[in-house]
Amino acid sequence: MRSKNDKLTAKNIDIADCARQDDLTAQKVEVGIIFQEMLDTATAAAYLAKNKVPIATALRVLTGSRRKKSTGGSG
Numbered sequence: 001m002r003s004k005n006d007k008l009t010a011k012n013i014d015i016a017d018c019a020r021q022d023d024l025t026a027q028k029v030e031v032g033i034i035f036q037e038m039l040d041t042a043t044a045a046a047y048l049a050k051n052k053v054p055i056a057t058a059l060r061v062l063t064g065s066r067r068k069k070s071t072g073g074s075g
Contacts, residue, residue, distance in 0.1 A: 028053050
């Protein structure tokens with residue numbers, strides 16, 4: 001029988017796997033953005049689709065409706 005600690009450990013592993021997946025997806029999105037800038041949107045879309053980036057994410061990124069990263073300044 002599993003203890004409460006086993007559940008917590010399993011949950012932590014799931015969260016770690018999710019975080020790794022998010023990092024990998026973020027890297028793929030960055031490559032997609034570079035492809036779009038250097039080549040074209042169709043090539044970037046094909047790359048993102050082939051690499052299983054969720055369609056909603058790909059559309060948001062490729063249509064330019066993504067959030068801009070903070071520059072740390074207040075102005």
